[in-house]
Amino acid sequence: MSYAKAFEEAKAKGRVNRLTSVPFRWEEGKSLIGKFVSKSVIKSTNKNLPDFNQYLWETDEGPVTCIMSSAFDAKADTLLAPGRVYCITYRGKIPISKGHTYKVFDVERLMNSDEKETGDLPF
Numbered sequence: 001m002s003y004a005k006a007f008e009e010a011k012a013k014g015r016v017n018r019l020t021s022v023p024f025r026w027e028e029g030k031s032l033i034g035k036f037v038s039k040s041v042i043k044s045t046n047k048n049l050p051d052f053n054q055y056l057w058e059t060d061e062g063p064v065t066c067i068m069s070s071a072f073d074a075k076a077d078t079l080l081a082p083g084r085v086y087c088i089t090y091r092g093k094i095p096i097s098k099g100h101t102y103k104v105f106d107v108e109r110l111m112n113s114d115e116k117e118t119g120d121l122p123f
Contacts, residue, residue: 021056021063031089032066034059036080055080069103085110
């Protein structure tokens with residue numbers, strides 16, 4: 001049997017696992033649900049723009065990466081823990097000043113069965 005035929009048969013049976021991530025495109029009201037894997041800093045090639053974070057998630061559709069916002073990046077370490085399951089929903093942009101906008105995300109974490117809701121913010 002050819003490699004291509006074996007691959008197509010395995011894929012038809014759901015026995016293929018995608019190993020590379022695909023970019024997640026944020027749209028207002030769209031949610032990303034999955035296990036947070038890691039974040040990495042992407043160095044900006046433009047001297048006038050800051051570096052930014054890229055987030056890697058394991059989702060039902062396979063691995064995805066996304067970019068959030070500089071405001072989210074500043075809080076990421078207090079909001080996200082590797083191995084935990086989250087639902088991140090993009091709520092849109094809020095104008096702040098001089099034509100600048102602020103991207104708003106809702107962050108929800110799936111709690112373990114032994115956790116209790118404290119109502120405390122993680123930052």
